[in-house]
Amino acid sequence: MKALSQRRRHPLAAVALLLMALLTTGGIYAAASTANEAQAQTTSFTANDVEEGSKLFTANCASCHGMGATGSDAAPSLVGVGAASVDFQVGTGRMPMQMDGPQAQVKPVQFTEEQTRQLAAYVASLGAGPAIPSDDVLDASEGDTAAGGELFRVNCAMCHNAAAAGGALTRGKYAPALDGTSAKHIYEAMVTGPQNMPVFNDANITPEDKQDIIAFLDTIGEQGSPGGADLGSLGPVSEGLFIWVAGLGVIIAFTVWLTSRSS
Amino acid sequence: MSSSTATQDFVPKTRVGKVTDYVDSRVGGSSLVKEFGRKIFPDHWTFMFGEVALYTFVILLISGTFLTFFYDPSMAETEYDGSYLPLRGVEMSVAYASTLDISFDVRGGLFMRQVHHWAALLFVAAVAVHMLRVFFTGAFRKPREFNWIIGCVLLILSLAAGFTGYSLPDDLLSGNGLRIIDGVMKAIPVIGTYLSFFLFGGEFPGTAIVGRLYVLHILLVPAVILLMIGLHLFLVVLHKHSQYPGPGRTNTNVVGYPVGPVYAAKAGGFFFIVFGVLAAIAAAFTINPIWNYGPYDPSPVSAGTQPDWYIGWVDGALRLMPGTLGNFDLEFMIPFPWGTNALSLNVLIPALVPAIILFTLMFAWPWIEGWVTKDTREHHLLDRPRNAPTRTAIGVAGVVFYCVMWAAASSDLIATHFMVSLNDVTYWLRALVIIGPILGFMVSRRISLALQRKDREIALHGRETGRIVRLPHGEFIEVHEPVDDYKLYTLTSFDSPRVSQPTPDENGKVSRLDKVHGRLSRFFFEDRVAPVRPSELAASHDDHHDEVAGTKDRESIASR
Numbered sequence: 001m002k003a004l005s006q007r008r009r010h011p012l013a014a015v016a017l018l019l020m021a022l023l024t025t026g027g028i029y030a031a032a033s034t035a036n037e038a039q040a041q042t043t044s045f046t047a048n049d050v051e052e053g054s055k056l057f058t059a060n061c062a063s064c065h066g067m068g069a070t071g072s073d074a075a076p077s078l079v080g081v082g083a084a085s086v087d088f089q090v091g092t093g094r095m096p097m098q099m100d101g102p103q104a105q106v107k108p109v110q111f112t113e114e115q116t117r118q119l120a121a122y123v124a125s126l127g128a129g130p131a132i133p134s135d136d137v138l139d140a141s142e143g144d145t146a147a148g149g150e151l152f153r154v155n156c157a158m159c160h161n162a163a164a165a166g167g168a169l170t171r172g173k174y175a176p177a178l179d180g181t182s183a184k185h186i187y188e189a190m191v192t193g194p195q196n197m198p199v200f201n202d203a204n205i206t207p208e209d210k211q212d213i214i215a216f217l218d219t220i221g222e223q224g225s226p227g228g229a230d231l232g233s234l235g236p237v238s239e240g241l242f243i244w245v246a247g248l249g250v251i252i253a254f255t256v257w258l259t260s261r262s263s
Numbered sequence: 264m265s266s267s268t269a270t271q272d273f274v275p276k277t278r279v280g281k282v283t284d285y286v287d288s289r290v291g292g293s294s295l296v297k298e299f300g301r302k303i304f305p306d307h308w309t310f311m312f313g314e315v316a317l318y319t320f321v322i323l324l325i326s327g328t329f330l331t332f333f334y335d336p337s338m339a340e341t342e343y344d345g346s347y348l349p350l351r352g353v354e355m356s357v358a359y360a361s362t363l364d365i366s367f368d369v370r371g372g373l374f375m376r377q378v379h380h381w382a383a384l385l386f387v388a389a390v391a392v393h394m395l396r397v398f399f400t401g402a403f404r405k406p407r408e409f410n411w412i413i414g415c416v417l418l419i420l421s422l423a424a425g426f427t428g429y430s431l432p433d434d435l436l437s438g439n440g441l442r443i444i445d446g447v448m449k450a451i452p453v454i455g456t457y458l459s460f461f462l463f464g465g466e467f468p469g470t471a472i473v474g475r476l477y478v479l480h481i482l483l484v485p486a487v488i489l490l491m492i493g494l495h496l497f498l499v500v501l502h503k504h505s506q507y508p509g510p511g512r513t514n515t516n517v518v519g520y521p522v523g524p525v526y527a528a529k530a531g532g533f534f535f536i537v538f539g540v541l542a543a544i545a546a547a548f549t550i551n552p553i554w555n556y557g558p559y560d561p562s563p564v565s566a567g568t569q570p571d572w573y574i575g576w577v578d579g580a581l582r583l584m585p586g587t588l589g590n591f592d593l594e595f596m597i598p599f600p601w602g603t604n605a606l607s608l609n610v611l612i613p614a615l616v617p618a619i620i621l622f623t624l625m626f627a628w629p630w631i632e633g634w635v636t637k638d639t640r641e642h643h644l645l646d647r648p649r650n651a652p653t654r655t656a657i658g659v660a661g662v663v664f665y666c667v668m669w670a671a672a673s674s675d676l677i678a679t680h681f682m683v684s685l686n687d688v689t690y691w692l693r694a695l696v697i698i699g700p701i702l703g704f705m706v707s708r709r710i711s712l713a714l715q716r717k718d719r720e721i722a723l724h725g726r727e728t729g730r731i732v733r734l735p736h737g738e739f740i741e742v743h744e745p746v747d748d749y750k751l752y753t754l755t756s757f758d759s760p761r762v763s764q765p766t767p768d769e770n771g772k773v774s775r776l777d778k779v780h781g782r783l784s785r786f787f788f789e790d791r792v793a794p795v796r797p798s799e800l801a802a803s804h805d806d807h808h809d810e811v812a813g814t815k816d817r818e819s820i821a822s823r
Contacts, residue, residue: 102684145349153435153557157565162435163555167566168675172684175566219349220555226347226366227373227549235436237673239550240572243384247544248392251315251385254536255308258529 045083045121053122056115060096069126074100081192082129083120088188090116092181094195102172103195130191137207138183143215151205151213159197163233164217169196179221183214300523305506309400312393314530317492318537319386323424326379327481333369335361336431336477338470347554355558358433358473362553377545383428384550385541387421387573394418398628398658400645402505404638408629410498413491415626420488422573427480429571432551433473438559439568441472443578450610452597468561508644510752517643569672579671580613583693617668621661635783636760649718650757652711653787656704663703667696708790715792721746722754722795723803745804755795762788 007013057069064075071077078085089095090111094104111119120132153162159175161167166177173196178186190210193199205213231238275284287293304310337357343350345360346367365372394414397403403411430437445467449455464471503517512518520526556565570578586609587593593609624631632654633639648655670677671692678685725743733739746754763784765777773781 146352149349149557150353153560153565154563157563159566161567162557162565163552165567166679168678168685170684171686172678172682174679216349223349225549225552226554227377227552228545228547230549230552233552233555234676235567236551236569236571236575237567237676239384240575242548243381243388243544244572247381247385247540248388250540251389251537252308254533254540255311255315258533258536259306259308259311261306 045117045124049118049121050125052115053118053120053125056111056119057122060111061119064097069123078123078126080127080129081123083124083132084130084188085192085194086120086123087116087132088185088192088194090119092185103174106176130188133184133187133191137211138187138214140183140211140215140218143208143211143213143218145212145215145219147209148212148214148216149220151209152216155200155205156213161233161235163220163230165233178217181217183218186214186217296523299500300521300527302500302503302522303517303519304504304522304526305517305519307507309396310504311533312389312396314533315389315537316386316393318534319382319389319541320488320492321534322382322538322541323379323386324485326375326382327485329375330365330372330379331481333361333365333372334358334431334477336474338433338468338473350554350557353558356433356473358431359553359558362432362434366554374542374545377548377550378541379428380550381544381548382541383425384572385537387418387425390414390418390421391573395658395662399648399655400505400507401642401651401654402645403629404642405629405633406502406641407498407505408633410495410502411629412626413495413498415622417488417491417495419622420484420491424480424484424488425571425573427476427484429551429574430476431473431480432553433559434553435556435559435563435565436551436553436568438468438561439564440570440574442467442561443570443581447581447610447614450605450607450614452604452606453599468559503643505643505645508647508753508756510749512644514641514643567675572669575672576665576668577614577618579668579674579692580617581610582674583668583671583689583696584609584613585693617664621665624661635780635787637763637780638760647757649711649714650759652708652715652790655711656708659707660700660704664696664700667692667699671696712790712792718754719792719795722751723799751800755800757794759791759794760788761791 057065058067061069064072065078066072066075069078086095089104091109091113093107093109096110097104098107099105109116123129124131152160152164156164159167159169160178161175164178167175169175175197181189187210189197190200190205190213191202200210225233231242273284275281335357339357340354341357341360343353343355343360343363345351345364347363350363362376365376367373397411397414426440430441445459445463448459448462451458459467462472462475463469464475504519506512506517506519509518569575585593593607593612595606595608596603597606646654648658671689674688674692675685677683677688725745728742728744730742731739732742763781765773765781767773
C-alpha cells in the first residue's frame with residue numbers, strides 16, 4: 001500500500017487509473033449487455049402473445065399480407081413461414097416494408113422486442129415453420145471457424161462476397177453485407193431464406209455447420225484487416241480505383257513539384 | 264582516344280582523386296559521364312510517367328526477389344497449420360499455404376507482398392499514362408515510331424507479368440481468373456481444347472499451371488521486359504528527348520537541364536519518392552487479401568470476383584456480351600469431317616475483338632497517321648493535343664471505348680453502390696460501348712477546335728481583362744491586354760496541315776488508294792482553325808487599336 005501511495009504522482013498514474021476505469025466500465029457493460037441478450041430470447045409463446053400479435057398484425061401487416069395472413073396480390077401468405085421468419089424480417093427492420101421495390105430494405109426497427117415476439121407468436125400459431133433459434137445453437141464459441149469458412153465459401157460467398165461484404169444480384173436485388181448482423185439473424189436468414197436467399201434447412205446445412213458459419217463470420221468480423229485498411233473488402237475494383245486516384249494522384253503531385261521552376 | 268592522353272598528363276593530388284583516376288584509367292568511365300552527363304532532358308511533369316514506370320519496375324524486382332525466398336510454386340496438397348486461424352486445418356495447395364505463410368509468418372512478408380502488388384498496379388498505370396502522353400502529344404512520330412512499338416510491346420508484357428503474378432497465390436480469386444482464361448482458350452475453334460490442355464498440362468486446373476506461370480513470371484517475362492526497357496532507353500538517348508513547343512525550342516535543340524548533376528539527383532530522388540509512396544500505401548492499405556478468398560476450388564465463385572484493373576476491360580467485355588441476340592444464337596455447331604466443333608462467338612467476340620481492335624490501332628498508329636499526313640519530316644517538337652484535333656479525338660474515342668469496358672468489369676459494384684439494377688447497368692454500358700466512343704470523338708474534336716479558336720482569339724486580340732472603359736464619345740469597350748511574345752509564340756507556332764486532294768496521274772486517273780487517302784485526309788483536316796499569320800497579327804493591332812489597351816493602360820495592368 002505504501003508503494004502504491006508513493007507512486008501516486010508518477011507521470012503514468014493518470015493513464016493507469018484511466019485504463020482501470022475503462023476496463024471496469026467496459027467489463028460491466030459487456031457482462032450486462034450479454035445478460036440482456038440472453039433474456040431477450042424466449043421461444044415459448046403464451047396465448048396472450050398470440051392474441052396481442054394478432055392485434056398488431058391486423059393493425060400493421062394485414063393491409064398487404066391479408067386478414068389472417070393468407071396473402072394478397074401485394075404480398076405472400078405467411079401461413080407456415082414460422083416465427084424465425086417474422087423475427088428476422090421485423091427484427092432487422094425489413095418489415096413493414098418501406099416501399100415497394102426489388103427487395104425489402106433494412107431500416108430502423110419499427111417494433112419493440114416484445115411486439116416482435118408477439119407478432120412471431122401469432123404467425124407461428126398459423127402453421128408450423130422454423131422457430132426462433134435457441135441460445136445454445138447460436139453460441140459461436142462452440143463453432144469451428146475453419147470449417148465454417150469452407151462452408152461459407154461454398155454456400156454463401158457467391159452472393160455475399162468471400163469477405164461477407166455483400167454483392168449484386170439481378171434487377172436491383174442484392175445480397176447485403178453481413179458485418180454487424182447478429183448471430184440470431186444470420187441463423188434465421190439461413191433457415192427461412194428471406195428475400196432472394198435460398199433456404200438452408202437442417203438437412204442442407206446441419207445446425208452444427210450453421211454454428212461454424214456463425215463462428216467464421218464472428219471471427220472475420222472481429223479480427224479486423226491484417227493488412228491495413230481493407231478498402232471495403234471489395235476486391236480488385238477498389239484497389240484499382242485507389243491506385244489510380246490516390247496512388248497516381250500523389251505521384252503526379254510530386255512530379256509537378258519536382259519539375260516546377262525554382263524561381 | 265584524345266581524352267586519354269589528356270588524363271595521362273593529369274596527376275591527382277588527393278586520395279579520392281588517386282582512387283578515381285586509378286579506376287578511370289582502367290574503366291574509362293569519365294568519357295561516358297562526359298557524354299551522358301551532358302545529355303539534356305527537358306523538364307515537364309508529363310515527361311515523368313516513364314520514369315515512374317521504370318522505378319516501379321525496379322521496386323517490383325526488389326520486392327519480388329524477397330517473395331521468391333519464401334514462395335513455393337507447388338500445387339501439391341497440404342493441410343494449413345500456420346497462424347491464420349480461420350484457415351487452419353483446411354486442405355490447400357502448397358503455393359497458397361506458402362503465400363499465407365509470407366503474409367502471416369514471415370517477418371515483413373505481408374508488407375513486401377503488398378509493396379509488390381501495389382507496385383504492380385502502379386507500374387501498369389504508369390505505363391498506360393505514359394503511353395497516353397506520348398500519343399496525345401504526337402511523340403510517336405518520326406523518328407520515334409520504333410520506340411512506340413517497343414512501348415506497345417512493353418505494355419503487353421506488363422499485362423502478362425501482372426496476370427501471371429496474380430495467378431500465383433492459387434487462391435479462389437486467381438483461380439477464377441485462370442478459369443476464364445481457360446474458357447476463352449477453349450472457345451477458339453478446333454485448337455482451343457488442345458491449347459488449354461497444353462497450357463494446363465491436362466484438364467483444368469491440373470497440377471502444373473502454377474509452376475509454369477511462376478517460371479514465366481519470375482524469369483521469362485521480366486527478362487524480356489528488361490531487354491525492352493534497355494532498348495527503349497537506348498533509343499530515347501539516341502533520339503534525344505522531345506519537348507513542348509515554346510520560344511527558343513526548335514526541332515534541332517533540346518532546352519532543359521543536363522543529366523549531371525541536378526537532373527540525376529532529381530531523378531534519383533524521385534525513385535525514393537515513388538518507393539516511399541508505395542511503401543506508405545502498402546503499410547496502410549490491404550491489397551489482395553488472399554486469406555479472405557480461401558484456397559482455389561473449381562466449384563465456388565465469390566461475388567466481387569474481378570481481375571486486377573489492367574485486365575478489367577477484357578472481363579468487362581465478357582460481361583457486356585449477350586449470350587444470344589434475341590432468338591439468334593451466337594453459338595454455332597460446325598460439322599467437320601472429324602466431328603462437330605463449336606464456334607462460341609459469344610465468348611470469342613468479347614474476349615478477342617476489342618483487344619484486336621485496340622492493339623492493332625495502337626501498333627499501326629504511327630504509320631496510319633504518317634500515311635494520312637504524308638509527313639516525312641522529323642518531329643522533336645511535341646503537339647499540344649488541341650492542335651491535332653482529329654488525333655486527339657481518335658485517342659479520346661479509344662480511351663472511352665476502353666473505359667466503358669473497364670467500368671463493365673465492376674458492373675456489380677456499380678449496381679450495389681449506386682442502388683441501381685445490375686441489368687440496367689449492363690444495358691447502359693452495352694449502349695455506351697458503341698455510342699460512347701462516337702460521342703467522345705465528336706465532343707473532344709469540337710473542344711479541341713474551340714480551344715484553338717480561343718488561342719487564335721487571344722493571339723489576335725489579347726486577354727480579356729474584364730475592365731470596361733467608357734470612351735469620351737460614350738462607347739463602352741472592354742480592355743484587352745495583349746499577350747507577351749513568349750505566350751504568343753506558343754499560341755501561334757504550330758503545324759496545321761490542310762486537306763490534300765488526290766491529284767490525277769498523266770492519264771487523268773485517280774487511283775483507288777489515292778481516293779481513300781483523300782477521304783481520310785478530309786476526315787482528318789477538313790475542320791481546321793488556321794494558325795495566326797504575322798500579317799493578321801499586324802492587321803489586328805492596327806484595326807482594333809481602340810480595343811486593345813493603350814500603352815498607359817498596358818503599363819498599369821502590367822504593374823498590378
